[in-house]
Amino acid sequence: MFKVRTYNQISKKGLERLPVDSYSLQDDCDQADAILLRSYKMQEKDISPTVRAIARAGAGVNNIPLDVCTTKGIPVFNAPGANANAVKELVLAGMLLSSRGILSGIDYVNSLQGQYSDAELSTLLEAEKKRFKGGELAGRTLGVVGLGAIGSRIADMALSLGMKVLGYDPALSVEAAWRLPSSVERMDSMAAVMSHADFITLHLPVLESTINIINSDILASCNASTVLLNFSREQIVDTSAIVESLESGNLGKYISDFPSSKLMGRKDCILMPHIGASTDEAEDNCAVMVAEQLRDFLENGNITNAVNFPSLKMFRDGGFRLTLTNDNVPKILGNITTILADANINVIDLLNKSRGEIAYNIIDVTERPSAEVLASLSAIEGVINVRLL
Template identity: 55%
Template sequence: MFKIKTYNTISIKGLSRFGRDKYEVASDIGSPDAYILRSHKLQGEALPASVKAVARAGAGTNNVPVAEYTKLGVVVFNSPGANANAVKELVLTGMLLGSRGILPGMAYVNGLTHMTDAEEMSKLLEKEKSNFAGFELQGKTLGIVGLGAIGSMIADAALALGMNVVGFDPALSVEAAWRLPNQVSKMENLQSLLARADYVTLHVPAIDATKHMINADTLKVMKKGSVLLNFAREAIVDAHAVVESLDAGHLGKYICDFPEPILLNRPDVYAMPHIGASTEEAEENCAIMAADQLMDYLENGNIKNSVNFPAVALDRGASTGARITFSNENVSGVLGHVLSVLADNKVNVIDMVNKSRGDVAYNIIDVQQAPAAAVVEAIAKVQHVIAVRVI
């Protein structure tokens, strides 16, 4: 019986994936095998030695101490693409709001409470409507920074609206490249994209390399009057630099999902309350993906959509034997030593796979019979082995 500890409110459609015959799921549970969570911050919390994996029902994992967990052999999963459509729709909403006088126009109308004559109000609005005129998106250029699941969906939608689309992603994967519409012009660097775009939308993770990637210097490269949209992560944009650019009349509008005190009550800032993935469908999709990935890892040792371990999968087929999985520091000779331990103890290997990612490696070894506890202990004692498990 596997034990899953939940944080936050996880969609019941996700939690129902855990069959009651194999899983115990609760928010208050002892010695959990895994966590599933949304935005709860795990930094500073003691991690039970029983925890083998953490699944984030969402894309970002900045609420998880990933580097610390990696050293302990704990696999951290996320749910990339599960909330992509929700974010895409909100980005489109942001572009539309930023192109027309929709919000100020509505605020003006709602301020006419002193008027009682509908005909008089109609005449006034006809006279004043020019104050809320804007621009159409058709024919404008959208720059997308980050061409993953969300970025590629936004590219599709923008092209359907008649926009020109340019993109930049220094870490574009082969899978993402296949998904990207061929009408998207790929820029060689961020500056080239910023200089061409009327609208710029950001879809990169919050890592050291992207911290304040939009700053005083990069804002100067953007076209005068352009609109910046940030529905990715707060840390990507230097809010103080944005305010300075807005005050100088260079940046036209800033539309984001990350309010900060300095951004409040400005007519040129539309700040939303962290609602990018706040749809019923997105929460369900993220929870389902997170649960499925946890189950496959706990039951089979397979890894998909991990932010700290390599993608590894080995079909168990009709094998009736056992499966050994272990993680190790990515140095030469570790796998050979483990195989020697198995050979010395006459444990027959049927199939295996080994993958590495950065400083860590992960291995799945199918064997004919379950190894004795002493064999597992010997594997755990091999130099550079981090964690070992028998399934």
């Protein structure tokens, strides 16, 4: 029976992917095999020695101490793309709200309550509607910074609306490139996107290289009509630089679900709670994805969408399965196979892959390794943990 400690409220559809006959879900457990959470700010003290994996039902993992987890040999799973459609639709809403007098029109209509008859109201609004005239999205240019699961969907949506799309992503993966519509014009720099787009939407992770990447220097490339949308991460934008650019005329409007006291109350900002992924469907999708990944790791040792471990998946074809996590240094794999050979244990199949300073191995063997063999494997210098599945 695997014990899974849950933080926050996890979608029922996700929890249902963990069978009750082999998984015990608890919101208070000191000896958990795994942790499943959403936005809970995890500390090192929350990670007991028994924890083998952590799963975040969402894309961002800034609330999890990744360095600590990696050192302990704990993969941290997330759900990239599971909330992509929800964010895509909110970006569309942000562009519409910024280009048409929708919010101001609603406020104006509500301010007239109880003052006029329906006939008078109809005449008045017909005369006043020109105050709320805006522009259409068709024919305008959207710049997408970050062309991953969300950015590629937004690019495709914008093209279907008749917009021109410019894209920039310095770390575009092969998988993401395949998802990207061929009509998207790839740009060589963020400044090029900023200077040519009417709307710019940000979809970057928080890395050391992306913190405050939207700053005064890059905003200088914008113009007085540019609309910047940030439904990605608060830390990638320098809020003070946004204020300066709005006031100087280098930026037209700022739309975000990361409110700041420096921006609240401004007519050139549309701010809302952090609701980019707040749909029932997105919460279900995220929970289902990470629950399935967590189960596959606990039962089979396979790793999919771990932010700190290499992806590694091997089908089971009989025998017994070992998984080993180790420092990414020479000779460890050789030492592992030597110990197995000395114990007359034949290897059926083996996969080894590294990511940064960590390496991970899946090894299927013909005989069940004894406690002594497992102890010898664990004693290899550089080996972090060993599991027999």
